[in-house]
Amino acid sequence: MAVHTVRSLATHLHTGTSRNISPSHRNPNAAIRLSYRSPKLRRFISVSSSLREGNEHGKENSVRALEVKNIPEESPLLPKALSSNQLAEPVSNGSRVRVAYQINLFVYVPLKYGVRGAYSESAAEKAYPNCEAVPCEEFDTAFEAVERWLVDRAVLPIENSLGGSIHRNYDLLLRHNLHIVGEVKLAVRHCLLANHGVKLDGLRRVLSHPQALAQCENTLTRLGLVREAVDDTAGAAKLIALEGLSDAAAVASAKAAKIYGLSVVAEDIQDDSDNVTRFLMLAREPIIPGTNKLFKTSIVFSLEEGPGVLFKALAVFALRQINLTKMESRPLRKTPMRASGGLKYFDYLFYVDFEASMADEVAQNALRHLEEFATFLRVLGSYPVDTTML
Numbered sequence: 001m002a003v004h005t006v007r008s009l010a011t012h013l014h015t016g017t018s019r020n021i022s023p024s025h026r027n028p029n030a031a032i033r034l035s036y037r038s039p040k041l042r043r044f045i046s047v048s049s050s051l052r053e054g055n056e057h058g059k060e061n062s063v064r065a066l067e068v069k070n071i072p073e074e075s076p077l078l079p080k081a082l083s084s085n086q087l088a089e090p091v092s093n094g095s096r097v098r099v100a101y102q103i104n105l106f107v108y109v110p111l112k113y114g115v116r117g118a119y120s121e122s123a124a125e126k127a128y129p130n131c132e133a134v135p136c137e138e139f140d141t142a143f144e145a146v147e148r149w150l151v152d153r154a155v156l157p158i159e160n161s162l163g164g165s166i167h168r169n170y171d172l173l174l175r176h177n178l179h180i181v182g183e184v185k186l187a188v189r190h191c192l193l194a195n196h197g198v199k200l201d202g203l204r205r206v207l208s209h210p211q212a213l214a215q216c217e218n219t220l221t222r223l224g225l226v227r228e229a230v231d232d233t234a235g236a237a238k239l240i241a242l243e244g245l246s247d248a249a250a251v252a253s254a255k256a257a258k259i260y261g262l263s264v265v266a267e268d269i270q271d272d273s274d275n276v277t278r279f280l281m282l283a284r285e286p287i288i289p290g291t292n293k294l295f296k297t298s299i300v301f302s303l304e305e306g307p308g309v310l311f312k313a314l315a316v317f318a319l320r321q322i323n324l325t326k327m328e329s330r331p332l333r334k335t336p337m338r339a340s341g342g343l344k345y346f347d348y349l350f351y352v353d354f355e356a357s358m359a360d361e362v363a364q365n366a367l368r369h370l371e372e373f374a375t376f377l378r379v380l381g382s383y384p385v386d387t388t389m390l
């Protein structure tokens with residue numbers, strides 16, 4: 001299978017070997033679900049100004065009273081999405097880095113429109129300024145797009161300071177063989193977006209990504225709004241505009257308000273002003289870890305069952321004064337339960353981030369020590385810490 005061809009070529013950092021994948025290994029025929037937009041069909045949907053006025057005066061619900069405008073081929077509003085005829089072309093041709101980010105598309109929104117204005121898109125642009133951000137339908141698709149040489153990098157959310165971990169991406173890090181080559185932190189400032197003329201007290205429902213809804217829990221409860229989970233924040237904004245809803249708002253960015261022609265009815269509605277999402281930058285090849293700046297290393301391991309095993313595992317870092325910045329446990333899916341002494345135990349994978357570069361001897365010693373009793377160990381990447389103050 002094509003996926004395996006690429007996977008088997010990818011190398012693990014901890015083996016110390018790193019090979020380049022030559023263009024001949026690229027898989028041009030890969031069938032991959034990516035948003036496709038035919039240039040001839042490029043259109044942008046926006047709410048017409050007459051519709052806005054209609055709403056302001058409390059007139060009819062304006063469902064579907066939308067204007068479809070043709071916009072120029074090279075409009076900055078539209079990123080060039082991956083198209084089927086590009087599957088055969090090499091993507092790294094010395095031009096801009098192409099970065100995949102995940103955006104789920106509503107099934108009834110034609111794929112050709114794509115969804116812009118999501119936080120993940122901003123993160124991709126922060127990580128790789130000037131990059132061409134390529135929307136992907138699912139997190140898996142973004143991983144596959146990199147593996148199959150359709151894009152150069154993926155930028156995916158891994159944790160949020162209020163909502164916690166994005167578990168799906170932890171699982172995918174293990175299932176795929178990409179390497180973490182960087183991290184980027186994005187200050188997430190949510191707004192409540194509604195169609196023009198809609199007032200706060202006229203709202204009954206709120207639509208957004210579950211993470212975004214969770215980050216605004218207090219405000220939404222205070223406003224007494226019924227939460228409806230959708231696939232992403234920008235998609236929620238687009239739906240509100242497309243359907244001309246007058247009883248619903250979206251939790252999304254100010255950027256999404258501009259793109260979809262919505263008004264901002266409330267700003268900074270997250271439960272804490274310090275709302276930060278951490279994104280990982282993923283690539284086919286690892287970067288060579290350095291010691292010239294602050295580095296972080298991400299690993300995943302599993303252990304035997306028994307008293308104190310996790311304590312022992314974490315001691316390999318504590319003994320060497322290595323600071324841990326994050327820990328996450330996920331079920332070991334292949335063998336989720338293990339029987340021992342008449343009892344059944346859950347099996348886990350432990351994901352740990354620690355502040356040291358794999359180029360540091362102390363980090364190498366810690367992992368050698370951990371390898372002595374871990375049943376499985378993989379280095380997911382050693383990369384520079386994002387030290388930007390948000």
Ligand SMILES: O=C(O)C(=O)C[C@]1(C(=O)O)C=C[C@@H](O)C=C1
Pocket residue numbers: 117118119120121157160166188209211212231232233234277
């Ligand atoms: O829906 C979006 O805009 C996204 O980019 C997704 C996502 C997430 O998956 O956590 C990214 C950042 C925010 O924390 C909220 C949502």
